[in-house]
Amino acid sequence: MQDIAAHVMDIAQNSVRAKASRIEIEYREDPGKDSLTIMIQDNGCGMNEATLARVTDPFFTSRTVRKVGLGIPLLKQNAERTGGSFSITSREGEGTTVRAEFVLSNWDTPPRGDMGGTVVLLATANPEIEFIYRHITAKGEYVFDTREVKETLGDVPINHLEIVSALQELVRENIRELSTE
Template structure:
């Protein structure tokens, strides 16, 4: 994967596959400490401690469609190459949290990528799931709890063209507004 947004998408899709009802995605750029961190938390099936220990092995996956799972191993390797780390905590029946941290200014850190499109794709691809998105740069924050939007739509599909246009503009302008101060 060439950008961190795609890693977030991959982890969130793992959460969907684990039957999560709520998925929280948080990105934090701490300029003063030169750190970039990302966290995806869910309330899905969770994993045993043994599986947590093995999940960063590229030849371990819970999927039946292929024999390898490269998302987390590649992300862990990318973080460690940039003076960072990847931590996974999970409890069976309670959910999973994936936290990754990078040196923000490291020359080898892949770009964040198109966060707005990543958030939008997750939101419209999985309407029953409760998504909470939070992106912070220093003191500035973009926050969205999708229950507010779903409540306002009163059953109108998020894939309606006017709704899609609104959501895309909302994500892009909200994220752009905090990135321009960084």
């Protein structure tokens, strides 16, 4: 994956497939601890211990169209090669939490990428799922919550093309403001 945003898009698709009704995504840059953490938490179907133990194996997948499942292994590899860490916890029937920590100053830590565009694409392509995105940097915090957005929009659909573009601009602009680069 080329950037952090692509990883987030990828891992969040697992939550969509797990039939989550609520997906929380957090992006946290902490220069004091030299760390960049992403967390994706859902209330989907979860996994039992046997399945959970196998998800970091690239030759394990729940799909039937192909025999490999690379999303989680790629994120784990990318995080660990920066000196960071990866963890996944899950309970059947309750949901799953994926956390990856990168060492912020490491050469191998991928660039952030288009987090705003990514989160909005996820939220608008899955209008029935509630998305909460938290973007935290040394400058402050921005929260994008689709409940608020849907309230504001009333009966205008969130996946209307002009709304999607407007939302992307909204989130990108707020992230830009918190950007420390």
